[in-house]
Amino acid sequence: MAAWKVIGLISCFPGWLLAQVQVDTSFTEDVLVKEYLLQSQLKVNDISYRGTYQALGLFSSESLNLPISRGIILSTGKATNAIGPNQSQGRSTFFHRDGDEKLSKLSGGHNTHDAAVLEFTFFPTHNTIAFDYLFASEEYPEYVNKGFNDVFAFVLTDLHTKKSQNLAVVPGTQLPVHIDHINATTNPEWFIANDRRQKTYYSALEYDGLTKMLSAQATVVPGRPYRIKLAISDVYDGKLDSGVILRKKSFRSFHTPPQISPVTVYFPLNSSQLSATAQNGLRQFAQQIITSPPEAIQVVGHTDALGTDGFNQQLSEQRVQSVVDFLASLGLKGKVKLYRQSQGEHQPVVSNDNEVGRAQNRRVEVVLVNQKQ
Known part of the structure; x- marks a missing residue:
């Protein structure tokens, strides 16, 4: 045809x-x-x-x-x-x-x-x-x-x-x-x-x-x-x-990497000592990132507005060090890069005009920088 x-x-x-x-x-x-x-x-x-x-x-x-x-x-x-x-x-x-x-x-x-x-x-x-x-x-x-x-x-x-x-x-x-x-x-x-x-x-x-x-x-x-x-x-x-x-x-x-939320821990007035509640929060955070490590975490320290600027800067650094040392004791040392930052009293999340607000500003925030996919 x-x-x-x-x-x-x-x-x-x-x-x-x-x-x-x-x-x-x-x-x-x-x-x-x-x-x-x-x-x-x-x-x-x-x-x-x-x-x-x-x-x-x-x-x-x-x-x-x-x-x-x-x-x-x-x-x-x-x-x-x-x-x-x-x-x-x-x-x-x-x-x-x-x-x-x-x-x-x-x-x-x-x-x-x-x-x-x-x-x-x-x-x-x-x-x-x-x-x-x-x-x-x-x-x-x-x-x-x-x-x-x-x-x-x-x-x-x-x-x-x-x-x-x-x-x-x-x-x-x-x-x-x-x-x-x-x-x-x-x-x-x-x-x-x-x-x-x-x-x-x-x-x-x-x-x-x-x-x-x-x-x-x-x-x-x-x-x-x-x-x-x-x-x-x-x-x-x-x-x-x-x-x-x-x-x-x-x-x-x-495999889906777990969604890991940032953790914030709080401190007593003029203290860098971790409370039992703060330790439990960091322990739960560490258990998650050990199984699915991020590229790095950033640990940022803060204070309330009481005291001098120099004192608060030093106190925020001490709080950061307390958190870093505790995370290292949980097995994160050498597994995750740690970036430290101390803001002193300069980044409050609420007003420092009363004790309720100041208690929320005395904190360290632990944030994932870039989680592996």
Whole structure:
């Protein structure tokens, strides 16, 4: 066939046929978790799945600029219903399967149906775990704030303490992700309308709306066993599919330096002696920076305005020395650079007109200069 005829034939096909989303539901949960979700260094066991396998699959769309081009999809209906173009405002599949007790509680006690629940136990290698995902739904936009919200959750349980938390929350809040909490008017910076007018992903995805890529994250104890439950279900009835897509190989464990706050210790009048309270504060500070040392710390001494300028300058230097000596005795000597500064009476934080104010000015501030990343 002539080249111009081939080009002409291709141009007759709609664009979505050339860049179509694919969903493969033939994979087992073991393969999906080990080969498509977890980064290789994580140890995992006890992988399980509850629900119809038509709701679990491998999502891929390498040729589209979607927020996630490949990953695992969990759906309240057929996972293949995610495939666009968006030609329906109400694509649904009702399997008449059980819901999930935890998801029912998150939905406000409503009945849930057709739960797809993927779980596994893992052992983090560092103090933080995270993975990336997006949520999409046919409930957008008609049922926003109408009380019909498909529900999903990422429930992380520390198997040592038995404490659990939901990681699927709106960034910067504790609100669970669903259509009422991310939409065109509420947290719109995380929302993508999927229609022809917006010219977004209607040629690729069936869902009427979706979130931008979000990240689920938690602080963990390295080496301790944790159980993660990735679950989604219909609420009230089986109408209108929703899906959550987990980005390929994004489930990871990494080190996050702890956020160490500056410490301020206070002194009696005309004294450079550390009180028991001051020692306890410095001891807690030292325990944090020993495990994650900063580049340096700055120790700044101050006094109230009583006495001569020369006396107060000398007293602030003595207070700085007391703090430096105590920190050195706690194991910081040689591990962290120390910058000393004595301000005397010249930088009060409150007025020196009364004893309450003067007591707050008799202080030493210990500040991190530049924490290592």
